[in-house]
Amino acid sequence: MVKIFKNILEIIGKMSNSAAGFLLIINSGESGILASYGESGKIFVDIKKYLNKLQKSGNFSKEELYKITSFNKPAKKNLYNSSFIKELQSEKQGTCYYIILCSQGKDNFNEANFAQFNPLIDSFCNIIKEYDGSTLKSGQDNIQGNSIYLNGNRILQSFYEASEDLVFILDKDGYIKSVNEYGAACLYYDTAEIEGKHLIELVAQKNKLVFAESFQKIIDDDKLITFEAILLNKFGNEIIFQINCKRLKDEGDEFKVIGVGKNITLLRNYEEKISELNVRLIEANRLISIEKQRSQRQKTILVELNRLKSEFVSNISHELRTPLASIIGFSETISSDLNMPDNMRNEFNEIILNEGKRLAKLINEMLDISRLEGGRIELIESDFDIIKLLEEVIESNRKALETKEIILTKELPAEPVIIKGDKEKISKVLNNILNNSVKFTPLKGRIIISALGLYKEIEITISDTGIGIPEKDIPYIFQKFYRVSRPGTEIPGTGLGLVFVKQIVDLHKGFISIQSEVNKGTTVILKLPKDSKV
Ligand code: ADP
Numbered sequence: 001m002v003k004i005f006k007n008i009l010e011i012i013g014k015m016s017n018s019a020a021g022f023l024l025i026i027n028s029g030e031s032g033i034l035a036s037y038g039e040s041g042k043i044f045v046d047i048k049k050y051l052n053k054l055q056k057s058g059n060f061s062k063e064e065l066y067k068i069t070s071f072n073k074p075a076k077k078n079l080y081n082s083s084f085i086k087e088l089q090s091e092k093q094g095t096c097y098y099i100i101l102c103s104q105g106k107d108n109f110n111e112a113n114f115a116q117f118n119p120l121i122d123s124f125c126n127i128i129k130e131y132d133g134s135t136l137k138s139g140q141d142n143i144q145g146n147s148i149y150l151n152g153n154r155i156l157q158s159f160y161e162a163s164e165d166l167v168f169i170l171d172k173d174g175y176i177k178s179v180n181e182y183g184a185a186c187l188y189y190d191t192a193e194i195e196g197k198h199l200i201e202l203v204a205q206k207n208k209l210v211f212a213e214s215f216q217k218i219i220d221d222d223k224l225i226t227f228e229a230i231l232l233n234k235f236g237n238e239i240i241f242q243i244n245c246k247r248l249k250d251e252g253d254e255f256k257v258i259g260v261g262k263n264i265t266l267l268r269n270y271e272e273k274i275s276e277l278n279v280r281l282i283e284a285n286r287l288i289s290i291e292k293q294r295s296q297r298q299k300t301i302l303v304e305l306n307r308l309k310s311e312f313v314s315n316i317s318h319e320l321r322t323p324l325a326s327i328i329g330f331s332e333t334i335s336s337d338l339n340m341p342d343n344m345r346n347e348f349n350e351i352i353l354n355e356g357k358r359l360a361k362l363i364n365e366m367l368d369i370s371r372l373e374g375g376r377i378e379l380i381e382s383d384f385d386i387i388k389l390l391e392e393v394i395e396s397n398r399k400a401l402e403t404k405e406i407i408l409t410k411e412l413p414a415e416p417v418i419i420k421g422d423k424e425k426i427s428k429v430l431n432n433i434l435n436n437s438v439k440f441t442p443l444k445g446r447i448i449i450s451a452l453g454l455y456k457e458i459e460i461t462i463s464d465t466g467i468g469i470p471e472k473d474i475p476y477i478f479q480k481f482y483r484v485s486r487p488g489t490e491i492p493g494t495g496l497g498l499v500f501v502k503q504i505v506d507l508h509k510g511f512i513s514i515q516s517e518v519n520k521g522t523t524v525i526l527k528l529p530k531d532s533k534v
Contacts, residue, residue, distance in 0.1 A: 005035040007260065008124050009099070011162045013037045016117040017108055018101040019080065023088075026096045034097070084109040086121060088128045097128050120162065166241060166261035172254060174199050174215055186263055188234035204230040204238050218245045218257055229261070240265045308495075312481040315494060319362055322492075323355035365496050368428075369480070372503045379507055383531050384423045385416035386458055387451060393430040394449065400438050404445070411450035417458045420531035425504045432497040433462050433524050439491060440522065441466035457510075457530055463523040469516040477514055478502040 005023055013021040020038035080102035088097040099121065101109065160167055166183030168176055175198050184191045187202065194202070203211045207230040214227040224246045230238050241261035248256045330348040334340060340348075371377045390412060401408055419426075437447050441464045452459045469477065469484055476482045483495040505512045508528055516522040 004127070006037065007163070007165075008120070008127065009035050009037045012099070012117050012120050012124065013101065015120060015162070016084070016101055016103070016113060017105065018084075018103045020102045022100045024098040024100065026098065038102075080104060081106045082108045084114075088121070088125045099124065163260070166243075166259075166263070168199070168259050168261070170199055170257040170259065172219065172256065174257075177256065183261065186233075187231060187239065193234075202231045204232050206230070214243075214245075215257075218247055219255075222247060228264075231261075238265075239263060240268050308479075308481040311483075312495065315481075315483070316362075316366075319492060319494060320359065323359045326355040327352050327359075362494065365494060365500065368500050369496050369503075372500065377507075379422040379425065381420055381422055383418050383420050386419050386426070386460075386528065387412050387415075387417050389423065389427055390430060390449065390451060390460065393427060393434055396431065397434050397438060400435075401447070404438060404441065404443050406438060406441055406444070407446045409446065409448045411448065413451060413453050415453070417451070417453045418531050419458060419528050421508050421528065422504075426508070426528070429501045429504050429526070430460070432501050433526070436497065437462055437464035437466060437522070437524075439493070440464065440468075453530070457527045460526045460528075461523060462526075463521060465521040468518040468520055468522055469514070470518055471516075474514060474516060 009021050009023055012018075018038065021036065022033050023035040025032060025034045082103050082105060084099075084101040084103075086099050088099055103109070160180045163180055164182055165180075166186055167180040168183060169178040171177050176195050179191050179194050181191055184194050187194070199215075200208060200211060210227070211229050214225060214229070218225045224244055226242065226244050229241050229243050231241055233239055240263070242264045243259050243261040245257055245259035248258050330352050334345055334348055368377070391410075394408065394410065434447075434449075441447060445465045447465075448461075448463045450461045450463075452461075467486075473482075473484045477484075478498050478501075479495075480499050481495040483493055502512060505526065505528070510526065510528040512527075513525050514522065515525070
């Protein structure tokens with residue numbers, strides 16, 4: 001019953017535009033707040049304190065209570081600018097009920113507004129009259145046809161009409177005896193269309209089992225049962241209700257079920273949307289963090305590139321300056337000493353020539369890379385014997401090999417292996433690889449060059465017993481300007497040789513890989529496709 005009081009109070013509150021409302025019960029034994037609506041926090045506590053004070057002082061007259069109307073103490077403190085109090089007549093000796101409404105509006109409870117909600121207060125009075133202070137007298141609820149009567153009074157009718165919830169009465173088997181108009185309209189039905197149906201007919205298929213279990217609880221128990229039900233409106237759309245149901249005793253063993261359903265579809269939809277948005281938020285955050293990591297990586301790459309470029313500029317300047325210094329120095333010596341012996345002049349001339357060649361090689365390497373990068377390099381293809389080319393490359397390095405007393409072993413096929421490609425560029429590739437082996441192999445080291453003609457490709461392996469490449473550097477070895485940092489060793493280079501090698505091998509649709517171990521040596525494996533027509 002108290003639940004119904006609360007509902008009616010809520011309706012009166014809404015109709016009267018009140019922010020808070022209270023139903024007080026006052027009698028000699030107990031007094032307190034029977035039901036409340038709206039902001040029940042601070043004002044609720046304040047009013048309770050006020051009532052206790054009045055009761056303790058024994059000064060519990062109606063006049064004293066009416067002083068609450070001004071709400072000098074509790075209401076003003078809680079920013080309510082107008083209030084309303086009315087005694088609801090009780091037939092029980094010594095018991096009074098009061099309805100108190102509070103509003104933030106200054107003149108909220110004026111005559112016009114009062115006229116709006118007064119009829120509901122009258123109905124409330126009737127309900128109160130039947131209430132004996134704690135429970136309903138048994139047998140007093142009586143449901144007849146489409147209206148609800150309490151002791152012959154049409155007391156719940158106004159509640160029915162004003163309620164913005166689905167209010168319904170079922171018989172003991174679950175058939176709908178009565179439903180309020182608003183509730184029926186929520187489902188796009190007229191009341192007459194619903195009445196007589198079994199409630200389970202309105203329940204969505206997937207929810208029928210849960211609903212049946214809840215209904216069993218209602219008829220088994222005297223308690224108020226709350227559950228969620230998915231009902232279908234006239235057009236088959238799902239509407240979610242939170243339903244409060246209770247069994248009401250009738251005459252004899254018969255009983256009815258009264259229920260109030262709150263449409264919580266919007267709430268559930270919002271909850272669903274919020275959880276959907278949460279998933280999207282998590283996804284967006286994940287993408288943002290990936291983007292952050294990516295841009296961080298790009299920043300690191302840019303910083304690294306910048307470092308490599310500066311290193312390259314300083315290396316290249318060094319590489320250019322050294323041969324230039326020799327050329328200038330030896331040329332000046334020759335021209336300043338006219339009596340220089342011929343053999344010495346010849347030796348100096350040769351140094352000048354070699355240094356000039358070194359300079360030209362360096363400049364050519366740089367030009368090659370820049371042409372390759374600009375896509376301005378074209379392959380001039382022809383069929384040629386790669387084994388023969390390998391022999392030529394070895395011969396051109398013979399002097400350097402001898403200078404370092406490196407033992408070179410060849411394991412080459414006796415037959416020619418014909419490939420289709422740019423002979424000159426492949427020659428540069430092989431030269432670069434062999435040059436590196438010679439450059440990074442100490443005195444009296446070993447180099448093994450082998451070639452294996454496979455079905456569709458030729459596999460060339462150049463292995464040395466040189467200083468090797470640290471594992472961490474291997475993945476970067478084909479990057480522009482990348483040189484392994486070896487503090488204390490002055491091995492000349494630009495970090496461009498292998499870039500050229502890789503790009504030319506790629507243009508030939510070949511494959512190159514490097515395996516290496518520090519202080520043990522390096523193996524370069526090169527695969528080039530054979531000419532399919534040969
Ligand atoms: P560089 O002109 O510096 O030789 P490369 O692109 O040819 O440039 O080689 C890049 C780096 O790879 C070299 O600086 C060197 O440290 C390493 N490297 C290449 N080949 C060998 C090898 N056979 N042994 C040891 N290190 C090598």
